[in-house]
Amino acid sequence: MSVVFYLLAALTVAGGLAAVMLKNTVHCALALTVAFAGLALFFLDLDAQFAGFAQILVYIGAVAILVVFAILLTKGSETPKDGVYSRNWLAGLAIAAGVFAVLGWAVLQSARVLPGPGGTPTATPEVTVKEIGNALMGRYVLPLEIVALLLTAALIGAVIVAMHEKEGAK
Amino acid sequence: MLGEGILKGLAETARNFAGSFVSAERLTTVQYPEQRIAPIEQTRDFPFLVYDGKDWEAGMRCVACQICEKECPPKCIYIVKSTDKKPDALGKMQIYPARFDIDISVCMSCQICVEVCPFEAIKMDTEFELSATDRFGGLLLDRRQLAKSNEYYHRIHPTEAAEVDARLAGEKAKSDAKAKAATAAAAAKAAAAPAKPAAAPSPAATDAAPAASTAPAETDVAPGGNAAGNPTLGPAEGESRA
Amino acid sequence: MSEKADQIFVLLQHWLVSLLPAGWQQPGGVVLAVLVIICLFPALFALAVWMERKGLGRIQNRLGPNRVGPFGLLQPIADGIKSLTKEDIVPRSADAAVHFLAPVVLVVTVFMGFAVLPMGRNMVLADMDAGLLFYFAMGASTELAVFMAGWSSRNKYSLLGAMRAVAQMISYEVVLLLSSVAVVMMSGSLSLTRIVEAQNHYSWGLPHWYIFTPWGCAGFVMYAIAATAETNRSPFDLPEGESELVAGYHTEYSGFKFALFFLGEYLAMFSISGLGTTLFLGGWSAPFSWLGWVPSWIWFFAKLMLSIFVFIWMRGTLPRLRQDQLMNFAWKFVLPMCLLNLLVAGLWRFMGDGWPRWVVCSAILVLAYVGMGWGEMRRKHFGARSYRYAE
Numbered sequence: 001m002s003v004v005f006y007l008l009a010a011l012t013v014a015g016g017l018a019a020v021m022l023k024n025t026v027h028c029a030l031a032l033t034v035a036f037a038g039l040a041l042f043f044l045d046l047d048a049q050f051a052g053f054a055q056i057l058v059y060i061g062a063v064a065i066l067v068v069f070a071i072l073l074t075k076g077s078e079t080p081k082d083g084v085y086s087r088n089w090l091a092g093l094a095i096a097a098g099v100f101a102v103l104g105w106a107v108l109q110s111a112r113v114l115p116g117p118g119g120t121p122t123a124t125p126e127v128t129v130k131e132i133g134n135a136l137m138g139r140y141v142l143p144l145e146i147v148a149l150l151l152t153a154a155l156i157g158a159v160i161v162a163m164h165e166k167e168g169a170k
Numbered sequence: 171m172l173g174e175g176i177l178k179g180l181a182e183t184a185r186n187f188a189g190s191f192v193s194a195e196r197l198t199t200v201q202y203p204e205q206r207i208a209p210i211e212q213t214r215d216f217p218f219l220v221y222d223g224k225d226w227e228a229g230m231r232c233v234a235c236q237i238c239e240k241e242c243p244p245k246c247i248y249i250v251k252s253t254d255k256k257p258d259a260l261g262k263m264q265i266y267p268a269r270f271d272i273d274i275s276v277c278m279s280c281q282i283c284v285e286v287c288p289f290e291a292i293k294m295d296t297e298f299e300l301s302a303t304d305r306f307g308g309l310l311l312d313r314r315q316l317a318k319s320n321e322y323y324h325r326i327h328p329t330e331a332a333e334v335d336a337r338l339a340g341e342k343a344k345s346d347a348k349a350k351a352a353t354a355a356a357a358a359k360a361a362a363a364p365a366k367p368a369a370a371p372s373p374a375a376t377d378a379a380p381a382a383s384t385a386p387a388e389t390d391v392a393p394g395g396n397a398a399g400n401p402t403l404g405p406a407e408g409e410s411r412a
Numbered sequence: 413m414s415e416k417a418d419q420i421f422v423l424l425q426h427w428l429v430s431l432l433p434a435g436w437q438q439p440g441g442v443v444l445a446v447l448v449i450i451c452l453f454p455a456l457f458a459l460a461v462w463m464e465r466k467g468l469g470r471i472q473n474r475l476g477p478n479r480v481g482p483f484g485l486l487q488p489i490a491d492g493i494k495s496l497t498k499e500d501i502v503p504r505s506a507d508a509a510v511h512f513l514a515p516v517v518l519v520v521t522v523f524m525g526f527a528v529l530p531m532g533r534n535m536v537l538a539d540m541d542a543g544l545l546f547y548f549a550m551g552a553s554t555e556l557a558v559f560m561a562g563w564s565s566r567n568k569y570s571l572l573g574a575m576r577a578v579a580q581m582i583s584y585e586v587v588l589l590l591s592s593v594a595v596v597m598m599s600g601s602l603s604l605t606r607i608v609e610a611q612n613h614y615s616w617g618l619p620h621w622y623i624f625t626p627w628g629c630a631g632f633v634m635y636a637i638a639a640t641a642e643t644n645r646s647p648f649d650l651p652e653g654e655s656e657l658v659a660g661y662h663t664e665y666s667g668f669k670f671a672l673f674f675l676g677e678y679l680a681m682f683s684i685s686g687l688g689t690t691l692f693l694g695g696w697s698a699p700f701s702w703l704g705w706v707p708s709w710i711w712f713f714a715k716l717m718l719s720i721f722v723f724i725w726m727r728g729t730l731p732r733l734r735q736d737q738l739m740n741f742a743w744k745f746v747l748p749m750c751l752l753n754l755l756v757a758g759l760w761r762f763m764g765d766g767w768p769r770w771v772v773c774s775a776i777l778v779l780a781y782v783g784m785g786w787g788e789m790r791r792k793h794f795g796a797r798s799y800r801y802a803e
Contacts, residue, residue, distance in 0.1 A: 056553065180726070
């Protein structure tokens with residue numbers, strides 16, 4: 001719980017709040033990017049280099065761009081006339097609190113299972129990229145292959161949708 | 171093979187780059203304004219008025235016919251005719267432009283004024299370093315600035331100037347010959363008129379009417395213009411004058 | 413002696429840092445290195461701008477600027493003064509905050525990329541285990557800055573330029589990553605210092621640079637193509653094409669902000685050339701073993717400037733590619749070649765040392781290139797002009 005942690009926490013929470021409270025949708029998307037960056041910095045603070053850089057590369061470099069493109073290509077970039085706050089915000093708050101409770105319980109349970117900073121040194125493995133690679137190719141090869149299949153399906157689907165559009169126009 | 175064109179292109183530009191240090195044909199730039207490349211003969215920039223001889227006012231060929239002013243597409247020529255007349259190159263009394271302004275900020279160098287001028291009075295200059303420090307005032311050239319001598323014209327466009335001079339000399343020669351023939355015929359007519367007054371009244375009378383109508387028009391038209399040189403006009407002219 | 417010359421900057425840094433009190437030494441060293449990078453690369457940027465204008469001029473049968481200073485060497489300074497003193501115009505309907513932040517984000521992320529480049533022996537700012545991944549993460553953030561610039565200007569041309577630029581950058585990012593993955597495979601590490609050290613061996617005086625292997629050569633060519641597209645450089649500079657889109661996503665920027673975009677573009681060129689040098693050209697290692705006495709940082713910067721010269725050469729030679737031609741090229745030609753390159757790199761690794769692997773790998777790559785090229789050319793009808801209208 002150092003100064004860095006609090007600063008990053010403030011940054012991430014501010015980004016998240018701005019993402020839902022700002023009027024301009026593209027501003028919201030950029031605030032979301034700030035929240036992603038905050039998360040990436042958290043990963044780096046925890047010495048999870050691969051996770052941090054992959055977060056920047058994937059989330060900021062691809063997902064954020066996707067979000068802004070989606071906002072641009074639809075009419076979302078205009079300020080909504082009815083205001084940004086929805087009418088059933090109480091239900092939204094309740095659901096968010098419920099999700100937060102579940103996640104918090106899961107995190108606290110895992111903190112009890114894994115050894116803390118003062119635990120046995122051999123229990124925490126050195127998380128280098130090499131270890132991640134070994135794990136992906138050894139223990140987690142089945143999830144890797146399934147994700148690859150999913151990505152291939154998505155790619156083929158995108159190609160088919162684009163091709164169909166061309167044929168439909170003809 | 172794919173990519174062959176790119177490699178050939180890269181080789182060509184490399185040759186350009188390396189050659190620009192050693193050969194002058196690869197580096198065709200000169201250090202303007204210290205060095206200048208001489209313009210080719212057909213260069214044209216803005217018009218100027220040609221004058222013959224030493225005096226620019228007396229020798230100016232322009233007779234303020236205003237054809238160039240009417241034909242100029244952007245209307246950059248402004249002419250004010252004079253009220254008196256001065257003798258032109260052929261000795262005839264012509265009006266001259268009291269004011270002849272060309273706005274070179276408007277002129278588009280189309281050369282139409284040169285093409286339509288019947289007097290070879292306006293030609294294209296090759297000067298382009300005409301920038302002025304005041305906004306547009308310095309770009310309005312008056313007739314003093316536009317008047318340049320025939321020798322200057324020979325310097326900048328030698329073949330064109332030689333051709334123009336030959337043409338003007340030819341016309342002058344033709345009009346001189348016509349004048350000489352007219353005076354000779356008039357003298358002959360004056361000598362022959364008392365000899366045969368009754369022999370030529372009817373053919374002369376029928377000839378005199380159309381001749382009388384064309385004769386006054388002839389004196390106003392250009393000296394080198396469409397003088398038909400009708401031989402029967404001689405005795406008819408002499409007849410009307412007498 | 414040559415050892416000292418090689419490590420002169422490291423020794424200088426140690427000496428300067430030792431002047432500070434003990435607690436401040438470690439952050440002081442880092443700050444010093446950061447300051448050096450912040451001062452050195454913009455100076456190199458000025459040199460590159462001068463090289464570009466003179467080089468392009470010579471290629472185009474003319475001199476470049478030669479009035480300001482001897483051989484026009486002070487021209488970049490004149491340009492800098494001009495951009496600093498120009499009026500900073502922000503359109504009234506533009507999104508002021510995002511308009512201001514876009515060049516800032518661009519320059520910051522581009523500068524971050526320099527942190528992992530090994531510029532000499534023991535001369536890395538941050539020797540990270542996942543250095544290559546960090547570099548690509550920063551490159552991905554650059555795209556966001558480009559988009560921000562284009563959108564905040566409230567200008568059709570800027571927006572079009574930004575969208576084209578982002579689409580182009582994303583497509584070629586894939587190519588960039590895949591061509592680097594082959595290098596990562598062969599050297600076994602994502603850390604750039606390890607990659608350079610893996611190439612720093614010599615046999616018969618010739619170095620083991622990855623460009624001298626079949627898969628490395630193909631990988632380098634594809635990396636170079638992707639690098640040119642990533643930095644929006646000719647022939648891929650449609651997003652900022654002067655004759656098409658005014659100035660693309662930096663149309664509405666004037667004065668210092670435009671200078672920042674310009675700086676960002678050239679710095680991106682430097683850092684991507686630096687990465688290419690590290691991955692394929694052996695980084696700071698000398699071309700021949702008997703040239704090892706020359707300091708390592710000289711080799712790195714020489715290779716960097718050579719890459720810049722090749723960029724300028726390509727700009728002076730090649731016509732601009734149209735957007736759809738660009739994207740077709742990336743997805744239909746370069747990407748399959750990249751994947752094939754990965755396969756060939758794997759084959760290279762597992763066939764063991766000796767001449768068979770050279771023949772097999774080269775044959776596969778050359779056949780694939782010629783085959784695909786022939787296939788693409790056949791589909792194009794170079795006869796009478798045919799028109800294809802947009803649907």
